[in-house]
Amino acid sequence: MPAPERRIFDSPCKSVCRIDERVGWCIGCKRTRAEIKAWSTASSSEKRDILARLPGRAAAEPELLAGGGS
Incomplete structure (x- = not known):
């Protein structure tokens, strides 16, 4: 069963x-x-911007942790 769609x-x-x-x-x-701290007071637009950055970070993380980002 697929995960339910995330609401903003x-x-x-x-x-x-x-x-x-x-x-x-x-x-x-x-x-x-900063994003964690701001989340509870962020506007819907700000939350969308934060959420849009997360997949790129997840994709980049293995290389960064392996030292490829330095």
């Missing part, structure tokens, strides 16, 4: 909540500290 006000939090300093974002949800 749903947090992308995965309950991992650990910032990896090598990449600068949470290893669970891929948000930065």
Whole structure:
């Protein structure tokens, strides 16, 4: 069964909540500290912008952690 579609006000939090300093974002949800802090007061447009950045971070993370981004 496919996962339900995410609504814009749903947090992308995965309950991992650990910032990896090598990449600068949470290893669970891929948000930065600033994005996590701003989430509860962010507008729908700001949330869409944050959510749009997450797939690119997830795709880049293995290379960055392997040292390819330095």
